[in-house]
Amino acid sequence: MWNSRDIEVTPGARCSGSQISASSTLDDAEPVVRLASRLDRAHHVTMTRDAFAPGNTLVRECLAGRDALVVMSPSVHRLYGPRIKDYFADAADVRFMTLRRTEASKSLDGVVEVTERAAAVGLRRTSPIVAVGGGVCTDISGLAAALHRRGVPHLNVPTTLVGLVDAGIGTKNAVNHGRRKSALGTFHPPEHTVLDIDFLGTLPRRQLANGLAEIIKLAVVKDRPLFEILTRYGMRLVDSGFRKPVRAAEEIVRRAAVGMLAELARNQFEIADFRRKVDFGHTFSPHIEVASGHSVLHGEAVAMDIALSAQIAHTLGLLVDADLERILTMLEAAGLALTWPGLSADALAATLPSIVEHRNGDLHLVVPTGIGTCEFLGADDISTALLRSSMATLTRRTCGDEAPSVRRQTVSTSGGQ
Numbered sequence: 001m002w003n004s005r006d007i008e009v010t011p012g013a014r015c016s017g018s019q020i021s022a023s024s025t026l027d028d029a030e031p032v033v034r035l036a037s038r039l040d041r042a043h044h045v046t047m048t049r050d051a052f053a054p055g056n057t058l059v060r061e062c063l064a065g066r067d068a069l070v071v072m073s074p075s076v077h078r079l080y081g082p083r084i085k086d087y088f089a090d091a092a093d094v095r096f097m098t099l100r101r102t103e104a105s106k107s108l109d110g111v112v113e114v115t116e117r118a119a120a121v122g123l124r125r126t127s128p129i130v131a132v133g134g135g136v137c138t139d140i141s142g143l144a145a146a147l148h149r150r151g152v153p154h155l156n157v158p159t160t161l162v163g164l165v166d167a168g169i170g171t172k173n174a175v176n177h178g179r180r181k182s183a184l185g186t187f188h189p190p191e192h193t194v195l196d197i198d199f200l201g202t203l204p205r206r207q208l209a210n211g212l213a214e215i216i217k218l219a220v221v222k223d224r225p226l227f228e229i230l231t232r233y234g235m236r237l238v239d240s241g242f243r244k245p246v247r248a249a250e251e252i253v254r255r256a257a258v259g260m261l262a263e264l265a266r267n268q269f270e271i272a273d274f275r276r277k278v279d280f281g282h283t284f285s286p287h288i289e290v291a292s293g294h295s296v297l298h299g300e301a302v303a304m305d306i307a308l309s310a311q312i313a314h315t316l317g318l319l320v321d322a323d324l325e326r327i328l329t330m331l332e333a334a335g336l337a338l339t340w341p342g343l344s345a346d347a348l349a350a351t352l353p354s355i356v357e358h359r360n361g362d363l364h365l366v367v368p369t370g371i372g373t374c375e376f377l378g379a380d381d382i383s384t385a386l387l388r389s390s391m392a393t394l395t396r397r398t399c400g401d402e403a404p405s406v407r408r409q410t411v412s413t414s415g416g417q
């Protein structure tokens with residue numbers, strides 16, 4: 001195999017198949033048949049370089065001779081389309097489509113678009129949908145794979161930093177609906193995810209910083225050594241498109257991916273526990289994304305949530321000055337804004353009940369208690385006054401005494417398409 005290494009975490013729990021037990025009496029309290037049904041699905045994550053080089057057989061091996069539908073983000077189609085098509089030239093029947101969707105149009109319509117193309121090309125039951133792109137592409141394609149014929153396999157080749165360390169390796173996928181972020185989705189683990197940092201060389205700087213936020217998230221709550229590596233190399237990597245120093249690029253992506261998968265593996269379908277460290281940065285961020293009309297990117301909103309959660313922890317005496325400073329400085333150094341001028345404490349507080357519903361009855365707000373450690377706060381710990389004062393402290397840090405609107409340009413509104 002071409003310069004590829006399996007990441008050792010295989011989160012798909014290997015379970016037995018279905019078990020059936022039948023009751024012999026017609027007792028209203030007992031079901032007539034009890035069917036224990038569990039999936040037996042492994043999810044492999046492999047790191048490689050130059051995934052679509054003609055001599056790199058990894059992705060073709062993943063197809064194992066099956067026909068496939070390859071779904072590409074527009075930029076991927078533009079930058080890598082011919083190379084990807086050449087790569088599959090001698091493979092089985094591989095068809096292609098470009099998914100022209102952004103965060104603002106990451107909806108069920110996009111899912112239907114992929115399933116219709118899958119039906120049009122006659123994708124068979126065991127044939128995969130292969131997403132090659134950012135999180136929008138892998139989310140829509142994963143959900144389409146879960147729905148087409150009630151579920152076909154899918155493979156991910158993430159091409160953004162968010163994709164490499166988060167969206168492309170996770171077990172779930174979702175689209176936005178109404179004004180709700182990631183409102184409709186499934187847990188449908190990919191069969192295989194292929195991680196290739198070479199794609200990052202063409203990613204715009206804003207998108208790299210956006211992805212760095214997801215890595216900072218992980219470092220802060222559970223991986224102090226990763227935080228130290230980021231402190232040393234993070235900015236150089238963002239400036240060089242994750243090309244230099246290449247060892248640090250590989251180490252950071254590998255460490256972040258393994259750390260993420262280790263968290264997911266113990267609660268893959270999120271039914272065992274609703275206190276998830278990887279929810280750090282994901283409590284206030286959905287509101288920021290939606291309220292900004294998606295002009296604030298996912299990772300940028302995560303960065304603001306990290307800053308606010310850390311500031312809350314500091315205000316409550318859970319995080320010392322020096323650690324708060326290290327977290328905020330790292331975000332700022334990456335060019336990530338700490339807060340969004342359109343944000344109001346009242347509006348933010350109003351969204352928390354729906355987060356409580358999603359987390360099965362409590363907020364479980366993840367806050368750092370040091371670099372590499374965290375704890376969970378309940379809904380009762382978070383008052384609107386606490387949100388207001390923490391947000392005001394961050395605004396003062398960002399804007400000094402100026403009105404927030406003066407510095408509104410801290411968050412760029414240009415799209416990454």
Ligand SMILES: NC(=O)c1ccc[n+]([C@@H]2O[C@H](COP(=O)([O-])OP(=O)(O)OC[C@H]3O[C@@H](n4cnc5c(N)ncnc54)[C@H](O)[C@@H]3O)[C@@H](O)[C@H]2O)c1
Pocket residue numbers: 073074075076079102103106133134135136137139159160161162163166167168170171172173174182199200202203204207210298299416417
């Ligand atoms: N399912 C999950 O577990 C999960 C986890 C994290 C994030 N997400 C979702 O992922 C999405 C964000 O993903 P994203 O940040 O990858 O955004 P994205 O998919 O919108 O991609 C960002 C931009 O980069 C372009 N692009 C992709 N690869 C490129 C490359 N190699 N070179 C140049 N341009 C390239 C895309 O065409 C797009 O314009 C959000 O919708 C978020 O909700 C999902």
Ligand SMILES: [Zn+2]
Pocket residue numbers: 166214282298302
């Ligand atoms: Zn995220």
